[in-house]
Amino acid sequence: MPGEKNRLLRVTEGLVALIQGFWTTFIHLFRKPITEEYPEYKRPLPPRSRARIILTRDPDFEERCVACYLCSASCPVSCISMQSAERADGRRYAAWFRINFSRCIYCGLCEEACPTLAIQLTPDFETCQYDLLTLVAEKEDLLVDHGGKNQEYNYYRYAGVLVDGDKGGHIQEARPVNLKSNLP
Amino acid sequence: MPQLIIDRREIEVPAGTKVIEAAARLGIIIPRFCYHPALGSVGACRVCAVKFLEGPVKGVEMSCMTAAQDGMVVSTTHPEAMEFRRYVIEWLMLHHPHDCPVCDEGGHCLLQDETVSGGHGLRRYLGLKRTYRDQYLGAFVQHEMNRCIHCWRCRRFYQDFAGYRDYGVMQIGNRTYFGRFADGPLESPFAGNLIDLCPTGVLTDKPARFKGRRWDLERAPSLCLHCSLGCNITGSARYREMIRVEGRLNEAVNGYFICDRGRFGFAYANHPERARTPRLDGQEVTWEEACRTAAHRLTRISREYGPGAIAVWGSTRSSLATLGVLQRLCREQGWLGPQFFNSPSRERKVKAAISRLDAGVAVSLADLEKADFLLVAGADPVNEAPMLALGLRQAWRRGATVVVLDPRPVHLPLEFEHLPVPPGGIDLCLDLLVRAAVSHSATEGLLPEAAAAFFNNLSCEYPGDQPLQDRLVSLGMKLKESKNPVIVCGLDIVRESTVVLAADHSRLLRAAKDRAGLFYLLPGPNAFGAGLLSLAGEPSSPSYADMLAAAEQGRIKALVMMETDPFRTFAGQPQFLAALDRLEFLLVLDYLPTPLTDRVQFFLPTTTVFEEEPSGWVNQEGRCQQAAPIYVGGRPISQEGAGSHPPRVFLAGIPGGEPQPGGQTLAALGVALKGTGAPLYLEELDTWLAELNPVFAPLLESKVTHPGVRLLPEARGDYAFSHPNKATLRDVPDDHLELLLVDWTFGTEELSGYAPPTQEVEQPPRLTMQSRDALRLGLGPGDRVSLALGGESITLDLEIVENMASGMMVLPRHRQLAGQKFPEGPILVPLQNIHKV
Amino acid sequence: MLPQEIRENIQRLIEAAERPREQVINVFYILQKHYGYFSDEAVREAAALLKMTPLEVEEMATFYDFLYREPVGKFVIQVCDGVVCWMFHENSIFDYLCQKLQVCAGQTTADGLFTVLPTACIGFCDRAPAMLINGVFYGPLTPAKVDEIIAQLRSEHCDLVICK
Amino acid sequence: MGWLAGIILLLIKLGVVLVVLLTAAAYLVYVERKLLSRLQIRLGPNRAGPFGLLQPLADALKLLTKEDLVPEGADRFIFLYAPGVVAASALLIFAVIPFGRGWMFMGHEIPMVVSDLNVGLLYVFAFSSLGVYGVALGGWASNSKYSLMGGIRGVAQMISYELSLGLSLVPVVMLARSFSLVDIVAAQAHYPFIVLQPVAFILFFISAGAEIKRIPFDIPEAENELVAGFHTEYSGMRFGLFFLGEYVTMVVLGSLVAVFFLGGWRGPLLPPLVWFSIKVLAVVLVLIWIRGTLPRLRYDQLMHLGWKVLIPLGLINIVVTGGVLLWWGS
Secondary structure (H helix, E strand, O other), X not given: OHHHHHHHHHHHHHHHHHHHHHHHXXXXXXXXXXXXXXXXXXXXXXXXXXXXXXXXXXXXXXXXXXXXXXXXXXXXXXXXXXXXXXXXXXXXXXXXXXXXXXOOOOOOHHHHHOOOOOEEEOOOOOOOOOOHHXXXXXXXXXXXXXXXXXXXXXXXXXXXXXXXXXXXOOOOEEEEOOOOOOOO | OOEEEEOOEEEEOOOOOEHHHHHHHOOOOOOOOOOEOOOEOOOOXXXXXXXXXXXXXXXXXXXXXOEOOOOEEEEOOOHHHHHHHHHHHHHHOOOOOOOHHHOOOOOOOHHHHHHHHOOOOOOXXXXXXXXXXXXXXOOOEEEXXXXXXXXXXXXXXXXXXXXXXXXXXXXXXXXXXXXXXXXXXXXXXXXXXXXXXXXXXXXXXXXXXXXXXXXXXXXXXXXXXXOOOOOEEEEEEEOOEEEEEEEOOXXXXXXXOOOHXXXXXXHXXXXXXXXXXXXXXXXXXXXXXXXXXXXXXXXXXXXXXXXXXXXXXXXXXXXXXXXXXXXXXXXXXXXXXXXXXXXXXXXXXXXXXXXXXOOOOEXXXXXXXXXXXXXXXXXXXXXXOHHHXXXXXXXXXXXXXXXXXXOOOOXXXXXXXXXXXXXXXXXXXXXXXXXXXXXXXXXXXXXXXXXXHHHHHOOOOOOXXXXXXXXXHHHHHHHHHXXXXXXXXXXXXXXXXHHHHHHXXXXXXXXXXXXXXXXXXXXXXXXXXXXXXXXXXXXXXXXXXXXXXHHHOOOOOEEEEEOOOHHHHOOOOHHHHHHXXXXXXXXXXXXXOOHHHHHOOEEEEEOOOOEOOOEEEEOOOOEEEEEOOOXXXXXXXXXXXXXXXXXXXXXXXXXXXXXXXXXXXXXXXXXXXHOOOOOOOOOOHHHHHHHHOHHHHHHHHOOOOOXXXXXXXXXXXXXXXXXXOOOXXXXXXXXXXXXXXXXXXXXXXXXXXXXXXXXXXXXXXXXXXXXXHHHHHOOOOOOEEEEEEOOEEEEEEEEEEOOOOOOEEEEEOOOOOOXXXXXXXXXXXXXXXXXXX | OOOHHHHHHHHHHHHHOOOHHHXXXXXXXXXXXXXXXXXXXXXXXXXXXXXXXXXXXXXXXXOOOOOOOOOOOOEEEEEEOOHHHHHHOOOOHHHHHHHHHOOOOOOEOOOOOEEEEEEOOXXXXXXXXXXXXXXXXXXXXXXXXXXHHHHHHHHOOOOOOOOO | OHHHHHHHHHHHHHHHHHHHHHHHHHHHXXXXXXXXXXXXXXOOOOOOOHHHOOHHHHHHHHHHHOOOOOXXXXXXXXXXXXXXXHHHHHHHHHHHOXXXXXXXXXXXXXXXXXXOOOOHHHHHHHHHHHHHHHHHHHHHHOOOHHHHHHHHHHHHHHHHHHHHHHHHHHHHHHHHOOOOHHHHHHHOOOOOHHHHOXXXXXXXXXXXXXXXXXXXXXXOOOHHHHOOHHHOXXXXXXXXXXXXXXXXXXXXXXXXXXXXXXXXXXXXOOOHHXXXXXXXXXXXXXXXXXXXXXXXXXXXXXXXXXXXXXXXXHHHHHHHHHHHHHHOOO
């Protein structure tokens, strides 16, 4: 009977597979473990790894963050809070900016949401603390003095809003319209 | 009634309805920028394109420019229409700056929504972007012209709808610019509506600039308390701080818009000096202790001197619950009061007005816009209740005649007849105008008996002044032809007889024409509620001044001041301070940092309309509306955090979160006084109110929902006309000038006086006088004058105008001015008391 | 300051009209003729005379082509930018003019004589390409003809003509 | 005085067995983790002490110092005592297991078993099935859906495999003609029963594996589905008791296999206690090896195997054994 034969075959195959499995694990006993021992050996992480969050600066050494609230809006655990304010020259900035790292899940959505490349995740993951409150990072803890992954981008060269000087000075902008122009 | 099919759903709409509106009735919101229900269609933005499949119109057309017609089959999601709209968005976005992150509109921007939903993500245009220079438009509105998409909403509202002429459109084509001729503050007191109307971030809220995104705000439907109209607003708060206020649609009251006083006057709720903890003898105490101690002391005084030794003041800026509990507390304890009005004549006028309103004759602001003849007696709408001016303008745009009988230099954003008669002469003009209008009906014998008797009593002698006589006659003829006249009566400067007369005349007009309306302006957002309670209360509760005199004589030992600021009434008066000093116990409950809160021994904080509890308010037409709480109160984080950061300590309670709504505080006090733990006062307050005054009954039957319930008696046939005295044009002696204390849009209203944005725009107080009087006194324009008033003297700038009554001076009740601001009766100033400085 | 004579002139004109606004454009032209262009001062004068706000005056002044809010030369050359004139251009007359006078669109020559402006169709399609100089029509144009006209204008003087 | 000596002897044996068993269980955890990690090419515990040898101590310390949580809405009494049932029933089984040849001391023979019951086998069965009460009650008392489902699965699994477990040992009893575990060991003087009863051995091994809820039969715990099954809500030492129970059961299972099929303490050259330990350890290591190799069964597969394969096989085995015994009957 072909059916019976088939079942026999399947049982045999199963047994062989079982033995193969046991053999494989048994062989592993004699292989060198692949474990890297962490504090003695720190593996270099790729630059796009997602860990500690920083606030970067633009090439003019100004804070990139314009406190647009997009990061806090996109944050699935609501760990970012801030207050936007206006600087004397009209530039929008964060009066205070706070990330509660005890809540952060390092999903990187804030970085994706950031229109000015201000908020960035770095590969530095060693941020454990015993006191939860020390994990609440303020702006001065987050702000670094470099541009992070992109050193060139300067949002205020593209924005088209007046910060200093006349309108029309940003990239791809025409001179301001002359309201008294005689041209049709 | 055309019937059409939109997106496979059938609808029947009134003739003339645009397709975009018909779709909105089905809940289909077609994209739009230039179209606005209040402003109508212009077809400027081209983004409301839909596909007409069948019927009289075929193809892709603008839904805002096409009137609904029978047999139309419309698809809003047809690929052709969608593609059209997608291209339109792309064109509109050609020059749009890359600034959503720093734009305050981001998050509630119509352009942003339509761009994202239309799928336009990448700019294909590689050329240079057009830029504009921005303008300074005053303290309220921020201008950022680069973001403009030329929908024309701002200009259409500012010039067409509101009638102001200093903001508009310049240049043509690609250079079209919306702004002023030169930098400067916008003149319109309705300019804030541009913020709501602008579909993108060109015009944004300056006081709320960079305060937060829409999605982070706590928002709730609330009410404006800056005059008696009861406009509907949406309040937004964040981090325990009121951030901004927007207009909220209520077709019966304010429509879509509100005035700038209501929009920017909310910041009293965030005042840094607002006391937020109960205080006892200068010590901060717990809530329970405060209530216990207050009850204890009041009980002791009541036992020693009798309950009549305790007097209670209220005000018209408290919610209905607060007023009701206050009234009930006084009843039960036998205390004196409560008195809600700061002058007896005000009280009498409010009572007279309220007792004469009924459901038949009272008109809402929306009804008023449909009137064809508006007789404004003793009211200065822009200054007293700005939204009334906007309502008058809408009526005028529909062809109504507007006549203003007022001694003040009234300005309205419309063409109107101003008869600058003294307060005493308003009665005469009313008599003459209405008499002329109804004399035909009277002679035909068409008037009911009571009305005819009243008609026969009216003054019929025209004043000697010929031009005034001519104008009265011609206006009387117009009133005669009108079909739906409305009498608007202010309560501030008019004589008490005018209030009654306005009601009588509206009844007379109604008898002659079947339709006529009556519209009062009341002092304070809940003056109607306070008036209803006063009407039901003691025949005459002692006035503030009486109570003070009694306190000075030692007959009153304790005073309870509920959300009232006596310094506004008796500013700096030694008698007032002496009376306060003689009191054994002074309990102040308030949410404002009034001058009193600092000096009292016993203080209980209450909450503003924006915090914690829904509250009821009755506007000037008797409409009870509910303001929902917006946020849980407490000291704003910006004040708590000492500058840069909010505090990092986490507490169980909210800092400064102790204040309770006034009604609850009083109810707790009542419980403490009775010594029982039973809940009372608030739970069955509505029942108690309905027993007190049957007009409160609707509160029991239905929840106070949008657009509010009117607390008015049904129209009755047996209206009791008054017996008017013979009116004269002038009742002031020649060697005196009558001083009118008046309200201004900014600077005189109590609540907005604590808000920095409105403080910024208020003008310094000035004395206004007619040129003839100035000539008589030898004064010229630009002079500074000193005015001796009741032993004190004030010095201020003089303004000379033509369009006001002579024999008058007008002085604002400015918050920067000391002196009694709510005097009894007309103030007559002898000519020698006015000097040039 | 506006001379009293012109002011009275304008006031008469306004009083004669049922509504002051009817005379807006005429008043503008009178003021433009006086000031040489429609200056800010002219805007304020017009507003005061017509009981309008400066903004309302500006709304109109910047709308119309023949009201010049910026200083112009003695001769304002308005070259037709209409479709028919374009069809008859072998080479652009407008470009030729600009090159000849060494100016860009809207600019005035250094000697203050000529301002070159493009304008919408002026209705002389039958004699395209066409242009207006101070309201006087010239066409059909060729580079040679333009040279001739310019030379002639340089040699003579004429007053600003109001385009009616 | 004889009874007094008997009691003292019993107490000493109890104490020794308990200490050895608990230590063994603790280090079994270490051995399992270490071996498992090597099977998966990892290092395993290596931080606490040399080669991580102090890991069990650290674990015990940690468990003892952790907060003992009782979930809201839990049946407090049952929740608190359920882990004890699991641990105790596992420990009690060891009472009847002979771990060495009788020992002559002062003219008395001291049997190397805590108590030689003549119904030892039934006693083993009784207590091994008592353990499931701890699982069911703990799961039910936690007031958590995961725990409850874990408990229910535990009971269902236990009922299914109890049968085949019993059936697999019937031939052993038939051969040994006794229920006493000491007699069963004695009966294997010539051949261990694994030689005579390979089918019974396999049946017993599989059923016992299911009985102690280890991979591939750890369906009541099934981490991916039930968080941690019946002990989801347990923390601290109560969780530790469940843990202890599991590993004691492992030792017990090793001992039972040794007693029933591998000849108990019997063996050449080495002392009986050492032979016994070696056999137990071998069984335990095989169990760990299985854990390191096989994936978890699906629930229906588990039931299928129990009811449709193991039980018929066990019955056939009994019939065949009985037949052979009759045929060759003495």
